[in-house]
Amino acid sequence: MNLDERPPRPPTQERLAELLARRAAWVGRPPRRPVAGEPPETTVLVVLRAVDLPGLVRGALDFTARLTHDEADAWRRSWTTTRFLFGNPANLTARAPARVISPGGNTAWLGPFPATRLPGPSRLLKPVAGVLLDLPDTVEVPGTGGPADATYRELHIAVRDLSFAQYLVHLHHALAESVLMGRLAPGGPLRLVHRPDLDARALDQDPDYARVHQERSDPDRLRLYVSLSSDPPKA
Template sequence: MSVLDRLFAERAASVRSGLSTAGAPDPGGAAGPGGLASFDGAAGPDGAAALDGAAGLGGLASFDGAASPGGLASFDGAAGPDGAADSGRQVTVMVVMRRLDLGDLVQGALEFTGGLSPEEADIWYRNWTRTRFLLGNPHNLLGSAAVRTVGPGGHLAWLGPVDVARPPGPSRLLKPVTGRLPELPPSVHLPGGRRGAPCEIRIACRGLTTAGYLIHLHHTLAEAVLLGRIDPRTPVRLVHVPDLDDGSALSSAYARVHYGADGALRLYTFLSRGERWTSRTET
């Protein structure tokens, strides 16, 4: 059995077992105050790191981030080995996105996941942390009781977990995120005002659309918190590379392995923990 086969099988077994045996989220999930440095070292006027050029309403590329063994891409990247979630109750989390903002994405995902109740965390994990990314203005949803977290810049909002068959009314009118992944910087530092040991997430970006990138990064952030691998307040450094060496997954705190469009398993991300880095920006 290859490294990727083994890691994927271990994740499937963990999902079926649930968080009672896999781990539990830290209940103190609120992120600390302060703006997030952007990829070029300059925070936006609202303190959020912005990555412009994300897919807009006119995007043409489709979801391709998480195909099943049969080659059928999942809308939300949540399918299990057989293309279906392993839980009797089908739930999903919805992320409404006005634009791709890495500060909002990372801080919001960590804060949202850390704020889930044990019951919500367990059922979402048993559903493979199913997440749908939708194009829309989060400010139009602030009156909805389903909104749990809004990113610091107001560009992304998290709803749920909700039953797949009964999504919130406003979300039914929104279209899924589509489009080509914009050019990304080699590394992105998101320390903000957070404390504690940092983590580094390496992401294999070759061939990913915007949707695929969102799917794999969000799964990594959410499951690392749910499994207790990182604290929700952890500083994060993103490193973008074309591909990752499969062997690197063996020494990682968390590795995201899933099927690509060609039906083969691929290492999409791995997370490692280390000493606090300096505030320098790599170019």
């Protein structure tokens, strides 16, 4: 079917397309890239020994906040592309050192690297795969250095039909890009909220961050995968 012959999108799909276009404008690329675009120029590697969601979140925020301006800009223009690999961060060598290791030592971040010159772990370690295990409805990630009663931001994630790797991709994109956009403080408390689906009709007002991508079962439709709650009210 020719694009001009497709039936008009319902209002919710139009809204999701608008949010995807805004993200593409922030990246500086055409909005078609998340669906079927060119390979990235810059890639980050994440090595996982075990599933530790609080540590993963804390480490992803810390890693992103430590990037230089040039590194952050290059990664942004590559859609914050990240590869997830199974491995033990303790076994990384001086030739490919971790830039950040999560609290507890279960996850390590390397890079960013030019996508055509990735280090040894990208070839030696097995890519993350497998089904997504049952997740708790909520996961709390306490802040670092702030008051104990600080208001938690909430990151809502749609998990229906996602594999483990797909879940990590959506989560990590949302964390990294929220920090790069200045929408999420890297040391602030955060609560992950897992739901089968997110209601895109709640996006009448601009969210602090929304990750929109194509629906796996229907590539012609868009789906809201992640939404970040608004900034906590000021005292």
